Amino acid sequence: MRALDAIALTLLIVGGLNWLLVGLLDFDLVATLFGGQDAILSRIVYVLVGLSALYCLKFYGLLGTDRDRRTI
Structure with missing residues (x-):
């Protein structure tokens, strides 16, 4: 699950940037790299970023839990 979390976070960062x-x-970097906004590769990246955002909604449930607290 950690790998999926890392992939989703990376895609969200790409989308945010x-x-x-x-x-x-x-300037749309994704469109520039993958051949325009209507290119299939660009659309795939856009969809993956959106799916990552939906997946990362689960992190709101972790806020305030013991898992977030760090002990020194």
């Missing part, structure tokens, strides 16, 4: 670039510079 892409949106940062779109917002600040009007």
